[in-house]
Amino acid sequence: MSQGKEFRPAARLARGFRDISAGDARARLETLGCLRAVYERFGFEPLETPAIEYADALGKFLPDQDRPNEGVFSFADDDEQWLALRYDLTAPLARYVAEHYDALPKPFRRYQSGAVWRNEKPGPGRFREFIQFDADTVGSASPAADAELCILAAEALEALGMAKGDYIVKVNSRKVLDGVLEMAGVSPGDTRRHLVILRAIDKFDRLGLDGVTRLLGQGRKDDSGDFTKGAELEPQQIQRILDYVTATQAGFDAWRNVVGQSEVGRSGVAELEAMGALFEAAGFGSDRIQFDPGIVRGLEYYTGPVFEAALTFAVTNDKGESVQFGSVAGGGRYDGLVTRLKGIDVPATGISIGVDRLLAGLASRKTQAGTVFDGPVVVLVLEQERLGDYQSIAQELRAAGIRAELYLGSSGMRAQMKYADKRRAPVAVIQGGDEFAKGEVTLKDLALGTRLSGEIESADEWRKGQPAQVCVPRGGLVAGVKEILARGAK
Amino acid sequence: MSQGKEFRPAARLARGFRDISAGDARARLETLGCLRAVYERFGFEPLETPAIEYADALGKFLPDQDRPNEGVFSFADDDEQWLALRYDLTAPLARYVAEHYDALPKPFRRYQSGAVWRNEKPGPGRFREFIQFDADTVGSASPAADAELCILAAEALEALGMAKGDYIVKVNSRKVLDGVLEMAGVSPGDTRRHLVILRAIDKFDRLGLDGVTRLLGQGRKDDSGDFTKGAELEPQQIQRILDYVTATQAGFDAWRNVVGQSEVGRSGVAELEAMGALFEAAGFGSDRIQFDPGIVRGLEYYTGPVFEAALTFAVTNDKGESVQFGSVAGGGRYDGLVTRLKGIDVPATGISIGVDRLLAGLASRKTQAGTVFDGPVVVLVLEQERLGDYQSIAQELRAAGIRAELYLGSSGMRAQMKYADKRRAPVAVIQGGDEFAKGEVTLKDLALGTRLSGEIESADEWRKGQPAQVCVPRGGLVAGVKEILARGAK
Numbered sequence: 001m002s003q004g005k006e007f008r009p010a011a012r013l014a015r016g017f018r019d020i021s022a023g024d025a026r027a028r029l030e031t032l033g034c035l036r037a038v039y040e041r042f043g044f045e046p047l048e049t050p051a052i053e054y055a056d057a058l059g060k061f062l063p064d065q066d067r068p069n070e071g072v073f074s075f076a077d078d079d080e081q082w083l084a085l086r087y088d089l090t091a092p093l094a095r096y097v098a099e100h101y102d103a104l105p106k107p108f109r110r111y112q113s114g115a116v117w118r119n120e121k122p123g124p125g126r127f128r129e130f131i132q133f134d135a136d137t138v139g140s141a142s143p144a145a146d147a148e149l150c151i152l153a154a155e156a157l158e159a160l161g162m163a164k165g166d167y168i169v170k171v172n173s174r175k176v177l178d179g180v181l182e183m184a185g186v187s188p189g190d191t192r193r194h195l196v197i198l199r200a201i202d203k204f205d206r207l208g209l210d211g212v213t214r215l216l217g218q219g220r221k222d223d224s225g226d227f228t229k230g231a232e233l234e235p236q237q238i239q240r241i242l243d244y245v246t247a248t249q250a251g252f253d254a255w256r257n258v259v260g261q262s263e264v265g266r267s268g269v270a271e272l273e274a275m276g277a278l279f280e281a282a283g284f285g286s287d288r289i290q291f292d293p294g295i296v297r298g299l300e301y302y303t304g305p306v307f308e309a310a311l312t313f314a315v316t317n318d319k320g321e322s323v324q325f326g327s328v329a330g331g332g333r334y335d336g337l338v339t340r341l342k343g344i345d346v347p348a349t350g351i352s353i354g355v356d357r358l359l360a361g362l363a364s365r366k367t368q369a370g371t372v373f374d375g376p377v378v379v380l381v382l383e384q385e386r387l388g389d390y391q392s393i394a395q396e397l398r399a400a401g402i403r404a405e406l407y408l409g410s411s412g413m414r415a416q417m418k419y420a421d422k423r424r425a426p427v428a429v430i431q432g433g434d435e436f437a438k439g440e441v442t443l444k445d446l447a448l449g450t451r452l453s454g455e456i457e458s459a460d461e462w463r464k465g466q467p468a469q470v471c472v473p474r475g476g477l478v479a480g481v482k483e484i485l486a487r488g489a490k
Numbered sequence: 491m492s493q494g495k496e497f498r499p500a501a502r503l504a505r506g507f508r509d510i511s512a513g514d515a516r517a518r519l520e521t522l523g524c525l526r527a528v529y530e531r532f533g534f535e536p537l538e539t540p541a542i543e544y545a546d547a548l549g550k551f552l553p554d555q556d557r558p559n560e561g562v563f564s565f566a567d568d569d570e571q572w573l574a575l576r577y578d579l580t581a582p583l584a585r586y587v588a589e590h591y592d593a594l595p596k597p598f599r600r601y602q603s604g605a606v607w608r609n610e611k612p613g614p615g616r617f618r619e620f621i622q623f624d625a626d627t628v629g630s631a632s633p634a635a636d637a638e639l640c641i642l643a644a645e646a647l648e649a650l651g652m653a654k655g656d657y658i659v660k661v662n663s664r665k666v667l668d669g670v671l672e673m674a675g676v677s678p679g680d681t682r683r684h685l686v687i688l689r690a691i692d693k694f695d696r697l698g699l700d701g702v703t704r705l706l707g708q709g710r711k712d713d714s715g716d717f718t719k720g721a722e723l724e725p726q727q728i729q730r731i732l733d734y735v736t737a738t739q740a741g742f743d744a745w746r747n748v749v750g751q752s753e754v755g756r757s758g759v760a761e762l763e764a765m766g767a768l769f770e771a772a773g774f775g776s777d778r779i780q781f782d783p784g785i786v787r788g789l790e791y792y793t794g795p796v797f798e799a800a801l802t803f804a805v806t807n808d809k810g811e812s813v814q815f816g817s818v819a820g821g822g823r824y825d826g827l828v829t830r831l832k833g834i835d836v837p838a839t840g841i842s843i844g845v846d847r848l849l850a851g852l853a854s855r856k857t858q859a860g861t862v863f864d865g866p867v868v869v870l871v872l873e874q875e876r877l878g879d880y881q882s883i884a885q886e887l888r889a890a891g892i893r894a895e896l897y898l899g900s901s902g903m904r905a906q907m908k909y910a911d912k913r914r915a916p917v918a919v920i921q922g923g924d925e926f927a928k929g930e931v932t933l934k935d936l937a938l939g940t941r942l943s944g945e946i947e948s949a950d951e952w953r954k955g956q957p958a959q960v961c962v963p964r965g966g967l968v969a970g971v972k973e974i975l976a977r978g979a980k
Contacts, residue, residue: 011586012585017542017543021535021537029536042893046515048515049510052563053503054502075565081504094501099503105912107898117542119568129541148881155888277878282878389771391771395772403530405534406634408627410631
């Protein structure tokens with residue numbers, strides 16, 4: 001920390017990163033605590049893995065590349081092995097399960113929350129570090145495991161204050177999609193065409209029937225004139241897929257129709273039906289969990305049921321349009337979790353909440369209530385030689401569970417009051433020589449003061465009345481502060 | 491996640507990192523929550539900074555080096571700027587304060603907890619990722635700010651269950667040390683000698699008077715025969731320093747004597763006296779906070795009061811010796827916080843808790859209570875076609891605030907009971923066809939069962955009695971489970 005003279009680097013955040021200050025940090029901590037309580041109640045166990053893993057154990061890139069940096073922050077260790085920052089919480093879970101497979105209870109049910117890092121181009125609202133909150137059940141092939149995660153998502157959102165109608169959990173099955181494609185005569189080996197079709201289905205919400213029809217056919221020109229090449233399917237193939245995309249969940253008859261004789265498709269529908277029965281048994285109707293043929297999720301990853309939780313209330317986007325807030329969590333079954341590391345297929349299903357996005361959703365739901373006085377009580381220091389007395393006041397408030405601080409600067413009364421404002425203190429505690437002699441303290445209600453100063457017209461009237469400040473005996477300090485805080489809490 | 495055939499990387503933790511499983515993860519979360527509550531009560535605000543910063547803004551190494559990797563994980567960004575993982579929480583605070591200096595309330599009081607990374611050689615119990623919990627007051631030169639951090643440390647340890655006598659907070663002043671050296675006639679410009687002397691004082695606890703005397707003189711040969719070169723002071727210089735090292739806090743007279751006419755030394759003693767008055771006013775006697783001339787802390791960093799919190803109870807070390815657990819937190823005043831970035835001296839003081847070390851200390855204080863049944867209640871699945879009923883049971887328990895899970899595997903009753911044991915479930919809920927017909931459920935008290943199976947001699951006797959299992963009406967499920975849990979909690 002020396003070298004000050006010759007070179008002064010600029011104090012600046014790294015590109016694509018951000019600081020989180022008090023209000024947001026508290027909201028984040030509270031939300032994580034609330035999620036944790038719900039996940040614990042469902043019997044998931046916490047696990048913490050390190051931020052840094054061997055790049056080859058994390059997967060996603062070849063270990064023999066010189067700089068395997070695509071989308072991931074990576075760097076060579078002293079011994080020339082490549083290290084990488086985790087880019088999600090699933091790859092570390094795969095490493096953990098593969099490493100401890102024999103010792104783990106099966107099914108193994110764990111939750112984990114933490115930062116993940118992406119070495120990607122940042123943009124507005126797109127950061128290179130963000131928080132995920134995952135729950136996974138490893139070693140169970142039962143649709144009950146998938147159903148449970150959907151219920152978990154619904155309960156988590158409700159625990160965070162979302163009401164019925166504020167959110168929806170949508171469910172589909174990759175097997176059903178495969179069955180539909182099989183019946184439409186799309187060759188299973190034609191991966192490129194599969195992806196184009198899945199992408200088209202994924203856009204049904206946004207583009208509607210006409211748009212999807214074009215994307216399944218020759219292609220589509222968007223508003224800006226850009227042309228997206230289509231899947232080049234025949235009309236009867238397109239019809240089969242459109243029949244599926246427009247199927248509702250009514251008794252699953254329509255779903256069974258479109259998958260026809262496809263074995264994988266029928267198995268997919270049967271799993272969804274089993275999940276439906278469990279939703280019903282748990283009291284989760286279609287106002288909270290719905291089957292939706294438009295849900296696709298990640299393109300090359302999932303192998304069975306897939307699900308997504310979205311906040312459904314309207315927010316205003318950058319262009320001033322009112323849009324649905326949208327997805328805050330997603331997941332599904334991915335039976336290849338440890339295949340790459342262990343060479344065996346272990347059934348697994350999981351859900352991941354995008355915590356930062358969820359927080360944005362929760363925040364947009366809260367009404368703006370003007371200035372919030374959420375700071376600590378500030379004890380002013382009027383006579384430096386009586387610092388001990390002032391500190392006792394702070395200490396006494398803390399012992400009563402009240403957030404309190406002693407003013408630690410060296411400025412006068414006026415600056416101290418400004419400081420209290422900046423700290424959004426609800427109360428300032430003042431004890432000058434007179435009050436000390438009489439064994440009293442003055443308590444200033446800063447919330448009331450702010451409100452009244454808007455109402456009272458003349459400064460004179462204000463000074464005379466001082467309605468927002470009371471003088472109490474020193475022994476009544478805690479009771480007096482509590483009374484003011486209770487007033488503000490209303 | 492494909493490429494499975496051609497190459498299978500070993501699933502292994504990166505060198506120097508570790509996983510934290512359920513029990514430890516919960517203890518960590520609880521401890522962090524408890525610390526947070528205390529820091530909030532003292533009026534500190536949470537701040538979260540990113541894990542990644544620009545290497546030059548973090549400091550500690552030159553930005554124009556090709557690979558500025560000493561002790562820090564660093565890597566080049568796309569635009570060739572060097573990024574680094576934070577190695578503590580103070581350097582990011584300095585960057586934050588310098589960046590937002592004008593907008594911050596002054597003093598600025600923040601706390602932050604989070605992982606930090608050191609690119610160092612790992613060893614037993616030495617990891618390359620660990621958690622720190624810091625509180626700092628920036629912009630206050632008052633000894634009240636330093637005193638408050640010492641009180642905060644004491645209150646935090648007590649909130650975590652440490653009693654008086656389990657811990658001690660020790661306080662010294664870098665200014666006093668400088669004053670003593672000045673009076674001993676050690677040239678202030680002789681940095682090397684300063685360091686040798688401070689290191690010697692730091693070892694007083696371990697080496698005693700004789701060892702320190704040698705280190706202040708020609709040098710000292712340790713038990714292994716290694717020779718440490720000394721500070722090569724004259725006998726009267728050595729005596730002056732020994733007078734200080736053996737000074738007690740009695741009225742600070744001894745301290746004042748050794749600093750004599752040194753201005754910096756006298757100012758240091760005056761600050762400690764002011765802190766002592768505040769400790770007294772807050773009711774913290776020398777059984778909790780002590781002045782100790784042996785405390786040195788970090789060698790080139792601090793500029794005023796320094797402090798350290800240690801757990802004082804005995805633990806057994808690797809060699810089987812009984813030793814004091816030792817330091818879990820440390821800090822002090824460092825008025826050069828933003829000098830390097832902003833070119834101005836801003837007074838600052840802070841304390842950092844080594845959370846992993848603290849957790850080890852708390853754990854060693856807890857008595858081993860045999861097997862802990864801290865898992866969720868496990869609802870067995872005896873008839874797959876009644877999955878919905880079993881799920882309702884789990885759901886009902888969760889709604890009552892009881893951690894519960896449905897068995898999600900595909901194995902039979904015996905394997906399910908084994909699973910419940912492995913999950914350390916306190917209760918297994920069983921409902922076979924008979925019980926279902928009668929509208930009943932069986933609750934198995936697994937804690938009691940484990941205890942009894944150790945007591946009852948014949949397996950036959952055990953089977954007949956089944957004292958650890960009760961049958962209750964389906965409507966009495968929650969009450970029945972609660973009763974068993976309450977029994978276990980005793």
